Amino acid sequence: MSKQYQAPRGTLDVLPEVQPWWDAVLDAARATAALFGYERIETPMFEDASLFTRGVGEVTDIVQKEMYVFKDRGGQDLALRPEGTAPVCRAYLEHGMHNLPQPVRLWYVMPNFRYDRPQAGRYREHHQFGVEVIGEEGAAVDAEVIELLWRLYERLGLSGLTLHINSIGDRNCRPAYLETLRAYYADKLDRVCEDCRKRYDTNPLRLLDCKNERCHPVIEGAPAFTDYLCDACGEHFSQLRAYLEAVGIGYSINPRLVRGLDYYTRTVFEVQPREEGGQSSIGGGGRYDGLIEELGGRPTPGIGFGTGIERIIINMKRQSAKVADRTGPLVFVVCQAAAARTAGYKLASDLRRAGVAAVVGAADRSLKSQMRHADALGTRYGAIIGERELADGTVALKDLRDGSQEALALDEVAARVKST
RNA sequence: GUGGGCGUAGUGUAGCGGUUAACACGUCAGGUUGUGGCCCUGAAGAUCGUGGGUUCAAAUCCCAUCGUCCACCCCA
Numbered sequence: 001m002s003k004q005y006q007a008p009r010g011t012l013d014v015l016p017e018v019q020p021w022w023d024a025v026l027d028a029a030r031a032t033a034a035l036f037g038y039e040r041i042e043t044p045m046f047e048d049a050s051l052f053t054r055g056v057g058e059v060t061d062i063v064q065k066e067m068y069v070f071k072d073r074g075g076q077d078l079a080l081r082p083e084g085t086a087p088v089c090r091a092y093l094e095h096g097m098h099n100l101p102q103p104v105r106l107w108y109v110m111p112n113f114r115y116d117r118p119q120a121g122r123y124r125e126h127h128q129f130g131v132e133v134i135g136e137e138g139a140a141v142d143a144e145v146i147e148l149l150w151r152l153y154e155r156l157g158l159s160g161l162t163l164h165i166n167s168i169g170d171r172n173c174r175p176a177y178l179e180t181l182r183a184y185y186a187d188k189l190d191r192v193c194e195d196c197r198k199r200y201d202t203n204p205l206r207l208l209d210c211k212n213e214r215c216h217p218v219i220e221g222a223p224a225f226t227d228y229l230c231d232a233c234g235e236h237f238s239q240l241r242a243y244l245e246a247v248g249i250g251y252s253i254n255p256r257l258v259r260g261l262d263y264y265t266r267t268v269f270e271v272q273p274r275e276e277g278g279q280s281s282i283g284g285g286g287r288y289d290g291l292i293e294e295l296g297g298r299p300t301p302g303i304g305f306g307t308g309i310e311r312i313i314i315n316m317k318r319q320s321a322k323v324a325d326r327t328g329p330l331v332f333v334v335c336q337a338a339a340a341r342t343a344g345y346k347l348a349s350d351l352r353r354a355g356v357a358a359v360v361g362a363a364d365r366s367l368k369s370q371m372r373h374a375d376a377l378g379t380r381y382g383a384i385i386g387e388r389e390l391a392d393g394t395v396a397l398k399d400l401r402d403g404s405q406e407a408l409a410l411d412e413v414a415a416r417v418k419s420t
Numbered sequence: 421g422u423g424g425g426c427g428u429a430g431u432g433u434a435g436c437g438g439u440u441a442a443c444a445c446g447u448c449a450g451g452u453u454g455u456g457g458c459c460c461u462g463a464a465g466a467u468c469g470u471g472g473g474u475u476c477a478a479a480u481c482c483c484a485u486c487g488u489c490c491a492c493c494c495c496a
Contacts, residue, residue, distance in 0.1 A: 004469090006487075009487080061494050061495080062495080065421075066494075066495090083496090112496075114494085114495075114496090116494070116495080117421080117422090118489085119489075119491070119492095120489080120490070120491095121495095121496080122494085122495075122496080126495095126496060195493085211492080211493075211494090259495090260494065260495065261495095270495095279494095279495070279496070280495090281495065281496065282496070284496075306496060307496065308495085308496030309496085311496055332456095334456095336454055336455085337454085365448095366449085366450090366454095367454055367455055368451095368455065369449080370455085371455050371456040372456055372457085373456085374456060376456085379456095382456070384454080386454055386455095387454080396454095398456085400456060400457080403455095403457095405455085
């Protein structure tokens with residue numbers, strides 16, 4: 001007895017019956033990206049592991065605990081892509097996209113891999129729709145990227161979403177803010193959790209988004225970065241807000257929003273659904289003005305987001321969104337007599353070449369069985385070839401919606417069926 | 421990495437110590453002469469996640485293990 005294979009832990013088979021949901025999201029993503037003038041890019045599912053340790057940040061959870069790393073047979077250290085921004089930036093550099101008119105606007109749909117404990121809305125392989133705008137630092141593109149994400153959700157009919165935004169400064173003002181934050185925490189370390197005591201040393205910004213109840217009172221009183229931004233960052237942030245207001249996108253400034261990837265600078269944002277459970281965030285992103293340089297390029301600003309397709313679908317289902325029904329082929333060719341099979345097979349072939357989707361019933365199945373199959377697929381027409389039809393070269397074309405039936409010559413079927 | 425719930429045919433469930441493990445949906449085949457959707461009949465399909473233990477007897481109790489779901493954490 002052989003082993004029962006299962007999909008690896010935390011992975012999902014996307015079966016035919018759920019494809020309409022994926023189509024709805026993918027179609028909307030593609031259309032929204034096109035509307036904003038973004039072009040598609042795809043990058044490999046695995047990369048040099050150091051792309052992520054350098055890009056995403058050595059001390060992030062993604063790199064430290066969640067990245068799938070392996071050596072290939074040539075001894076290369078590789079990693080399954082845990083996120084999309086660093087690879088896209090790598091591609092930008094590798095292909096000299098700085099020679100294109102700036103900024104470059106890109107979008108993608110790609111699987112990401114993170115070794116997490118799976119639960120609702122969290123998988124070891126999940127798919128993201130994302131965009132990146134590289135080569136422009138003005139706040140207008142920050143607003144544009146956020147708006148693109150927001151319009152996607154609107155198009156999909158999602159409601160009850162909250163947009164959280166924050167600014168986490170840049171290399172000019174962040175060191176000073178971090179000192180202020182550390183100074184504030186210095187005499188309160190006995191009141192926060194163990195993780196926070198570590199963060200105090202390794203990654204103080206993350207003190208702000210600690211979910212531990214115990215730390216909340218301390219976080220409440222913490223200085224907000226938005227009060228310590230340098231002039232340039234402060235101006236950038238207020239411009240972003242003005243742009244968002246101009247296009248009617250409501251937001252909430254969340255001083256505790258810092259995000260878990262080290263490359264973020266200035267603008268960070270996240271969209272959260274009203275109902276918790278199945279994860280609190282369906283999409284998020286931010287500006288990464290230092291990333292391209294970190295990866296070996298000239299100083300080049302960038303901003304982008306990623307939004308989880310599985311999480312979008314969870315929320316659509318939760319809100320009883322409607323998507324298109326599955327559609328079967330237009331014609332199901334039923335061969336009543338064994339002798340009719342060749343004619344039936346050829347009819348299906350001719351129909352397809354004429355652009356009509358067609359399926360042939362299985363051999364040795366009764367007429368009734370084949371008709372049942374046609375019905376189960378949601379087919380519009382049954383094209384029946386039996387002894388009589390075979391004898392005079394015709395087809396009995398039955399409209400399964402009203403049950404009407406007519407005799408047609410074999411070569412008339414395509415035109416007849418297309419005319420409806 | 422931490423904690424909790426659950427693992428019975430493809431799916432959803434019933435059975436919770438005692439002879440052939442039940443039902444629904446689905447699948448397949450039929451319901452007389454070549455025709456689907458409703459209805460009717462029949463069939464196939466489960467070593468009750470796996471391993472060990474308790475017992476005369478275990479799907480039913482215990483332990484372990486794996487899987488899964490949910491929460492924490494993290495994030496999409």
